[in-house]
Amino acid sequence: MLKRKEFILGAAAGLIIAAGATAGGVISWPTANAEGRPGQLIPSAGASGLAFAPPQGAPLSFADIVQQVAPAVVQIEVESRVERPAGGLQIPGFPGFVIPNPRGAEPDAEAEPETAQGAGSGFFITKDGFIVTNNHVVADAITIKVVMSDGRKLDAKLIGRDENTDLAVIKVEGDDFSFVSFEEEAKPRVGDWVVAVGNPFGLGGTATAGIVSAMSRQDPSGQSRGFVDFIQIDAAINRGNSGGPTFDIYGRVIGVNSAIISPTGGSVGIGFAIPASIAKPITDKLMSGQAIERGYLGVSMRTMTDGERDALGLPATVKGVLINDVTPGGPADKGGLQSADVVVSVNGQPTATGDVLTRAVAATSVGDRVRLEVYRDGRLQTLTVISGRRPPESELDALRGGTGPDGSPTAPATPGQETEGLTVSAITPALRTRYSLGADVSGVVVTAVAPRSEAGKLRFPVGSVIQTAFGRPVTTPEQFKAAVDAARAAGRPSILLRVRTPGQSQSILLALELSKAE
Numbered sequence: 001m002l003k004r005k006e007f008i009l010g011a012a013a014g015l016i017i018a019a020g021a022t023a024g025g026v027i028s029w030p031t032a033n034a035e036g037r038p039g040q041l042i043p044s045a046g047a048s049g050l051a052f053a054p055p056q057g058a059p060l061s062f063a064d065i066v067q068q069v070a071p072a073v074v075q076i077e078v079e080s081r082v083e084r085p086a087g088g089l090q091i092p093g094f095p096g097f098v099i100p101n102p103r104g105a106e107p108d109a110e111a112e113p114e115t116a117q118g119a120g121s122g123f124f125i126t127k128d129g130f131i132v133t134n135n136h137v138v139a140d141a142i143t144i145k146v147v148m149s150d151g152r153k154l155d156a157k158l159i160g161r162d163e164n165t166d167l168a169v170i171k172v173e174g175d176d177f178s179f180v181s182f183e184e185e186a187k188p189r190v191g192d193w194v195v196a197v198g199n200p201f202g203l204g205g206t207a208t209a210g211i212v213s214a215m216s217r218q219d220p221s222g223q224s225r226g227f228v229d230f231i232q233i234d235a236a237i238n239r240g241n242s243g244g245p246t247f248d249i250y251g252r253v254i255g256v257n258s259a260i261i262s263p264t265g266g267s268v269g270i271g272f273a274i275p276a277s278i279a280k281p282i283t284d285k286l287m288s289g290q291a292i293e294r295g296y297l298g299v300s301m302r303t304m305t306d307g308e309r310d311a312l313g314l315p316a317t318v319k320g321v322l323i324n325d326v327t328p329g330g331p332a333d334k335g336g337l338q339s340a341d342v343v344v345s346v347n348g349q350p351t352a353t354g355d356v357l358t359r360a361v362a363a364t365s366v367g368d369r370v371r372l373e374v375y376r377d378g379r380l381q382t383l384t385v386i387s388g389r390r391p392p393e394s395e396l397d398a399l400r401g402g403t404g405p406d407g408s409p410t411a412p413a414t415p416g417q418e419t420e421g422l423t424v425s426a427i428t429p430a431l432r433t434r435y436s437l438g439a440d441v442s443g444v445v446v447t448a449v450a451p452r453s454e455a456g457k458l459r460f461p462v463g464s465v466i467q468t469a470f471g472r473p474v475t476t477p478e479q480f481k482a483a484v485d486a487a488r489a490a491g492r493p494s495i496l497l498r499v500r501t502p503g504q505s506q507s508i509l510l511a512l513e514l515s516k517a518e
Contacts, residue, residue, distance in 0.1 A: 062207065069195075077146075079116070079117055079143045118137070131170050131171065132279065146172050162282055180252070194247065230274065242257060243258075294390040299324070320351060422448075423448035444475065468498040
């Protein structure tokens with residue numbers, strides 16, 4: 001009993017001493033509204049000082065938001081044509097394992113094309129049936145079907161797509177669909193809440209939540225070609241979420257889910273959404289039937305490194321884009337841009353990286369005067385280039401020699417011209433090297449083939465050289481087109497081509513596409 005009284009007396013004395021020390025400023029006690037030491041960050045305890053209440057603006061639940069927007073989100077099912085593996089038979093379930101064709105055997109041109117099933121997500125952006133999704137979801141689709149949140153399945157048609165931003169618009173018939181809207185004015189911040197709704201692994205109507213992890217991310221796959229600064233989110237998105245919306249806590253669309261980093265094949269909390277500020281103007285144009293055109297210089301380039309800047313004798317403050325090569329006859333060549341020039345601004349906008357330069361030029365219209373500030377031989381000068389039209393990406397891919405260290409796309413060796421599904425170019429030294437063409441080979445080289453064209457059905461090989469068409473020698477794209485026009489004017493349903501392929505020359509009969517008037 002005595003020990004207990006002594007303990008109580010000791011505790012009381014300790015409290016008295018502590019109270020005095022507190023009053024005298026010797027001890028400070030943490031509180032919900034405490035002021036920290038200089039530089040110390042004190043997290044808010046939430047509304048009304050409750051230690052575990054969510055901060056102001058955070059929802060107690062996302063249920064109301066999801067319930068509000070879910071009817072506008074759809075599942076997209078596609079059937080696509082897939083290319084048969086060249087040179088053999090593909091064994092189902094064993095990707096990469098091919099049984100070679102018997103010697104001399106050719107693929108069966110009459111065989112039915114192989115198809116594959118795919119799925120993605122999308123969302124209604126208008127009341128009358130326009131749906132936004134990803135280009136890679138519907139590219140090369142034979143049929144497109146939309147599964148509504150209430151289970152209805154509707155046929156859809158492709159309205160337009162843009163592979164550079166991975167955006168596409170499809171449409172279903174109807175005039176009374178629930179839809180959502182892009183939010184362009186309120187910019188998301190790192191740390192803001194986001195909700196993703198979509199169709200991962202075929203599980204339609206799946207909602208996940210997270211935050212904005214970062215802004216202005218570049219596509220790690222390089223497929224966006226520098227045209228998109230992605231929003232990085234940690235809301236779980238997986239295969240099948242592609243094309244679905246990213247919402248803020250008010251149910252406004254701030255992005256279109258497009259890509260993930262996934263070393264495991266599933267979500268690891270690193271997803272990428274195309275910002276609404278990019279998605280809305282592109283999809284508006286696609287809905288109105290407009291083609292997406294971008295300005296073009298015709299250069300290969302890379303972001304200048306510190307070592308390259310020092311080697312060029314430029315001031316340490318200079319940041320810019322080093323020109324590797326200039327396409328002969330292209331807009332940059334005609335405007336006087338040269339290899340080893342360093343572009344530091346486009347129309348007054350600083351270009352510290354290749355991506356910035358790509359987007360600045362792409363934003364111009366064909367025929368615009370583009371003012372470039374460049375360093376050449378240590379001196380700053382201004383050049384004016386007339387912007388050209390950026391060629392199709394299939395052509396650029398076929399001609400591209402690679403990418404710069406920063407992933408910025410290099411330019412083709414020559415622009416080329418498409419006729420009857422064949423993109424052909426005059427033979428330049430670069431193309432002669434790329435396709436191993438001898439010095440004695442003349443004609444026009446095929447740099448790309450439209451897969452759904454008559455040439456695509458023939459599996460016309462890229463890198464082959466068309467030497468004569470309609471009995472005429474051809475060495476330029478214009479001559480090839482003139483030969484095709486002459487064959488059509490003569491009422492020919494097809495044109496005979498003399499084509500050099502690796503190791504041999506052969507005659508190929510190419511059926512002519514029906515003209516638009518027909």
